[in-house]
Amino acid sequence: MTKKPKVAIYWLGACGGCDEAIVDLNEVLLQVASAVDIVLWPLAMDQKYHSIEELPDGSITLSIIHGNVRNTEHEEMARLLRAKSNLVLAFGTCACFGGTTGLANFCGKESIMQWVYRDAPTVENPKKQSPQPKTTVGGESLTLPELLDHVYSLNQVIPVDYYLPGCPPPPDLIGHAIFAVLEGKLPPRSAVLAPQKALCETCPRNNNKPPRIDITGIKRVYEVEVDSHVCFLTEGVICMGPATRGGCGETCLRINTPCRGCFGPVEGVEDAGAKFLSAFASLVKATTDEQVQVIMEKFHDPAGCLYRFTQPTSTLGKRSKVRETV
Ligand code: SF4
Numbered sequence: 001m002t003k004k005p006k007v008a009i010y011w012l013g014a015c016g017g018c019d020e021a022i023v024d025l026n027e028v029l030l031q032v033a034s035a036v037d038i039v040l041w042p043l044a045m046d047q048k049y050h051s052i053e054e055l056p057d058g059s060i061t062l063s064i065i066h067g068n069v070r071n072t073e074h075e076e077m078a079r080l081l082r083a084k085s086n087l088v089l090a091f092g093t094c095a096c097f098g099g100t101t102g103l104a105n106f107c108g109k110e111s112i113m114q115w116v117y118r119d120a121p122t123v124e125n126p127k128k129q130s131p132q133p134k135t136t137v138g139g140e141s142l143t144l145p146e147l148l149d150h151v152y153s154l155n156q157v158i159p160v161d162y163y164l165p166g167c168p169p170p171p172d173l174i175g176h177a178i179f180a181v182l183e184g185k186l187p188p189r190s191a192v193l194a195p196q197k198a199l200c201e202t203c204p205r206n207n208n209k210p211p212r213i214d215i216t217g218i219k220r221v222y223e224v225e226v227d228s229h230v231c232f233l234t235e236g237v238i239c240m241g242p243a244t245r246g247g248c249g250e251t252c253l254r255i256n257t258p259c260r261g262c263f264g265p266v267e268g269v270e271d272a273g274a275k276f277l278s279a280f281a282s283l284v285k286a287t288t289d290e291q292v293q294v295i296m297e298k299f300h301d302p303a304g305c306l307y308r309f310t311q312p313t314s315t316l317g318k319r320s321k322v323r324e325t326v
């Protein structure tokens with residue numbers, strides 16, 4: 001009997017949405033489950049870490065890893081799965097770029113701990129205690145994973161073979177990616193398994209854009225009701241579509257919500273935030289510094305808006321050191 005390929009599905013610093021997206025494959029998931037031997041999937045099965053440690057190196061055909069690397073347990077498991085796997089797929093925006101929790105890199109680890117365990121108004125901590133990585137209880141030593149200094153994307157910690165962005169990735173791209181592995185139809189390594197073009201290219205609102213957009217003011221979504229056929233930028237609402245990879249199925253746009261950039265930068269672009277800012281600046285209609293300042297004052301939380309999903313892999317985020325043994 002032919003041996004089935006071994007597949008591991010594992011979460012690091014993740015919200016669970018990526019696992020949910022895999023479950024949402026419905027019948028396709030049943031096909032996948034019958035074609036592979038799932039050796040690790042904490043969401044669905046009770047396997048132990050030691051069963052992975054005992055596998056020969058390179059014996060797992062594919063590890064699908066979602067979530068970012070935020071603590072020592074994430075790092076240890078990422079390295080273990082890398083050693084045991086032929087292919088590693090960074091699954092979802094947190095694994096590909098750091099994701100929303102990557103915004104924590106704008107604060108230091110210490111200031112986060114200070115706020116969460118001391119200063120936040122809802123905290124009651126009269127002894128000013130904070131979590132310790134080692135504690136002795138009844139003579140036994142208990143350990144907790146330690147928070148790393150930064151939030152890292154997966155490829156800042158281990159080499160990654162393929163990337164599937166999305167928060168979470170949509171079912172059609174997940175299905176294509178998994179069957180491409182099973183059928184040996186993968187593109188060259190390091191490829192992003194999603195369309196190469198920007199979201200604007202497939203956005204239904206693009207057809208209704210005027211020949212030139214002049215931005216004279218910025219509005220937040222609650223300040224204006226944008227017609228469902230109109231490009232958000234024509235109304236001065238920030239939409240990251242020009243700098244964001246397509247492939248999401250325009251889900252947000254279809255419910256009249258501008259793109260937030262979860263698919264990360266388009267092919268060949270490293271920093272989606274800088275790319276968007278440059279495109280946006282070319283649309284701003286202002287002739288004096290004062291006019292520019294009035295417009296930009298309404299750009300609420302620019303760093304959070306431009307790097308909502310990609311801070312760790314952005315130019316800004318790379319000030320955070322890549323972990324040394326990648
Ligand atoms: S990419 Fe989105 S859905 Fe997936 S773990 Fe991160 S936050 Fe959750």
Ligand code: SF4
Pocket residue numbers: 199200203204205206230231232233239240241242253258259
């Ligand atoms: S900027 Fe946004 S709304 Fe406008 S065409 Fe691009 S994706 Fe669509």
